[in-house]
Amino acid sequence: MTPRDLVPIIAFGVVVVAAALLVTSNVALNFLVFTMIIALAAQGWNLLGGYGGQFSFGHAAFFGTGAYLTAILQLRFGMGAYPAFAAGIAGAALVGLAIGALAFRSGLKGSYFALVTLAFAEVFRVLANAAEITGGAAGILIRLEVNPANFQFADRGTFLMVAGSLVTLALLATLALERSRLGAQLVAVRENEAAAQALGVDVLAVKLRAITLSAGMTGAAGGLYAQYFLYLDANIAYGTWISVEALLAPIVGGAGTVFGPVLGAVILHGLAEATKSVAGRIPGIDLVVFGIVLILVVRFPPRDIPGLLRRWRR
Amino acid sequence: MGLPPEIILEAVLNGLLTGAVYGLVALGLTLVYGVLHIINFAHGALLTMAMYAAYVAWASLGVDPYVAALPLAALFFGIGYLVQRLVIGPASRGKDENILLVTLGLSIIIENLMLAVFRSDTRSIDVPYAMDVIEAGPTLLSYPRVIGFVATIAVGVALYVLMRFTMTGKAIRAVAKERTGAALVGIDVAHVYAVTFGIGTACLAIAAAMLLPSFYVSPRVGNAFVLVAFTIVVLGGMGSVVGALVGGLVIGVVESLSGLFLGESLGQIGIFLIFILVLLVRPTGLFGARA
Numbered sequence: 001m002t003p004r005d006l007v008p009i010i011a012f013g014v015v016v017v018a019a020a021l022l023v024t025s026n027v028a029l030n031f032l033v034f035t036m037i038i039a040l041a042a043q044g045w046n047l048l049g050g051y052g053g054q055f056s057f058g059h060a061a062f063f064g065t066g067a068y069l070t071a072i073l074q075l076r077f078g079m080g081a082y083p084a085f086a087a088g089i090a091g092a093a094l095v096g097l098a099i100g101a102l103a104f105r106s107g108l109k110g111s112y113f114a115l116v117t118l119a120f121a122e123v124f125r126v127l128a129n130a131a132e133i134t135g136g137a138a139g140i141l142i143r144l145e146v147n148p149a150n151f152q153f154a155d156r157g158t159f160l161m162v163a164g165s166l167v168t169l170a171l172l173a174t175l176a177l178e179r180s181r182l183g184a185q186l187v188a189v190r191e192n193e194a195a196a197q198a199l200g201v202d203v204l205a206v207k208l209r210a211i212t213l214s215a216g217m218t219g220a221a222g223g224l225y226a227q228y229f230l231y232l233d234a235n236i237a238y239g240t241w242i243s244v245e246a247l248l249a250p251i252v253g254g255a256g257t258v259f260g261p262v263l264g265a266v267i268l269h270g271l272a273e274a275t276k277s278v279a280g281r282i283p284g285i286d287l288v289v290f291g292i293v294l295i296l297v298v299r300f301p302p303r304d305i306p307g308l309l310r311r312w313r314r
Numbered sequence: 315m316g317l318p319p320e321i322i323l324e325a326v327l328n329g330l331l332t333g334a335v336y337g338l339v340a341l342g343l344t345l346v347y348g349v350l351h352i353i354n355f356a357h358g359a360l361l362t363m364a365m366y367a368a369y370v371a372w373a374s375l376g377v378d379p380y381v382a383a384l385p386l387a388a389l390f391f392g393i394g395y396l397v398q399r400l401v402i403g404p405a406s407r408g409k410d411e412n413i414l415l416v417t418l419g420l421s422i423i424i425e426n427l428m429l430a431v432f433r434s435d436t437r438s439i440d441v442p443y444a445m446d447v448i449e450a451g452p453t454l455l456s457y458p459r460v461i462g463f464v465a466t467i468a469v470g471v472a473l474y475v476l477m478r479f480t481m482t483g484k485a486i487r488a489v490a491k492e493r494t495g496a497a498l499v500g501i502d503v504a505h506v507y508a509v510t511f512g513i514g515t516a517c518l519a520i521a522a523a524m525l526l527p528s529f530y531v532s533p534r535v536g537n538a539f540v541l542v543a544f545t546i547v548v549l550g551g552m553g554s555v556v557g558a559l560v561g562g563l564v565i566g567v568v569e570s571l572s573g574l575f576l577g578e579s580l581g582q583i584g585i586f587l588i589f590i591l592v593l594l595v596r597p598t599g600l601f602g603a604r605a
Contacts, residue, residue, distance in 0.1 A: 007397030055411055106594040110410055111353040115544055116593045122541060125588045291423035299405040299417045
């Protein structure tokens with residue numbers, strides 16, 4: 001990693017901090033915080049899906065575990081907010097390791113891996129909806145005690161700074177991974193698993209490390225969500241919406257790149273807001289746009305766009 | 315568990331009946347997989363759309379879902395054909411992960427269009443026979459479910475005849491076995507893909523018409539069925555038609571029994587656990603060939 005590589009990441013951090021200090025509208029701050037949470041979840045997906053080529057359709061399992069642990073450890077076990085948040089990340093990482101161990105050991109890949117992750121997320125959702133410790137279908141509220149020591153802040157700007165710093169850290173971690181041996185092995189597995197294996201890459205170990213890191217990062221997004229909104233239920237924490245968001249942003253912004261998930265999250269949620277302001281409050285209309293964007297991005301990969309334009313101009 | 319045997323027997327029988335309709339949903343999925351080798355993540359959303367279509371036929375036109383079943387099947391054959399021909403085929407350019415994403419995108423679009431049009435209210439139709447039962451020995455069977463069972467068998471037979479004795483069926487089988495070879499002898503592979511996708515979607519339309527009298531409709535209702543259908547397809551073996559029907563019956567019984575013993579909300583867990591277990595232990599399913 002050279003200082004030059006760090007410039008865009010530092011620039012990103014500065015922009016977020018500046019936004020946190022300058023923006024006063026609560027609507028705009030809400031939008032930014034939410035986008036940061038999605039970007040963090042998506043960065044997690046990117047580690048496994050983007051660099052490793054293992055497409056998970058169930059990152060909600062990690063997001064929800066991070067979120068619920070952060071809430072439950074505070075409420076039911078009297079833990080401080082920060083240790084609970086850290087435990088949430090660790091718990092999500094462990095869930096990732098466990099699901100990875102089961103799925104990758106059985107040699108699941110492609111659509112099968114997508115299916116099994118989807119099923120795990122659904123199992124968690126049904127369980128959380130029925131269990132007592134999660135508050136069941138009624139959900140769980142984190143007590144409102146605004147105090148930085150409780151990971152609760154009086155104004156949204158401060159929270160944006162915290163969320164932005166976490167995303168910046170995630171960007172740094174992703175860059176470090178990209179430049180590391182593990183990152184190179186991961187890309188090798190994505191491009192050609194058999195060839196990677198033949199060259200002596202321990203494919204299973206590489207995938208397991210990737211899913212653990214990936215789950216931990218998405219779990220951090222879940223914990224952040226819990227601390228920001230102070231309310232969770234099974235359909236939020238383990239809902240398919242977050243699995244889709246976590247996957248969509250990197251695909252749209254560029255899977256397997258450092259800035260792809262952030263870029264994708266900003267583009268998608270910018271589009272969603274624009275759609276809402278044009279079409280009014282029709283439920284679901286923003287997601288229709290997401291679906292269309294997803295298909296268009298697959299049909300016309302952004303990296304091909306310069307080529308397409310050149311051909312079109314000719 | 316001190317439950318009397320009649321109750322358990324009734325649960326098993328009703329599970330078999332519901333399972334048959336699940337099998338019908340799974341049939342479309344497994345057919346598409348068998349020929350196109352893709353997992354269609356839009357299957358659930360297409361089912362939701364078909365259920366709304368049957369709902370509209372009843373609510374605005376007053377057509378009984380059982381009467382609407384065949385016209386809807388024709389309509390959804392067309393929809394499926396066009397979706398594969400115009401969207402999935404061109405957008406995925408033959409790449410597995412692209413198909414995954416395109417069908418996911420389609421499901422997001424359809425599901426949320428339904429939400430935008432019909433809002434999130436659950437709707438159901440009020441047919442006079444919804445609560446009717448048929449006496450079979452000591453047990454009572456729900457009339458709509460018996461009809462659904464019969465329809466599934468009929469569709470199964472019709473599909474068998476189609477695949478076995480028609481030129482279209484022959485072309486589909488040829489493409490499923492050897493895509494390049496089929497193209498070389500002059501079969502229009504893109505057309506066969508679209509026809510197959512259309513047939514799969516038509517199965518959904520019939521399933522939707524069978525489900526409507528006893529199930530409610532909401533924009534996300536398809537998700538519940540499609541996870542069950544995935545389970546069935548995985549259990550029965552991807553691409554196996556017999557597997558889908560048998561798997562459907564098995565899953566119907568499992569759901570019915572686990573609902574009886576664990577309660578409604580945890581009843582689904584049994585299905586997911588089977589799903590995960592089969593995926594982990596034998597991803598080719600009980601009837602599928604080794605990959």
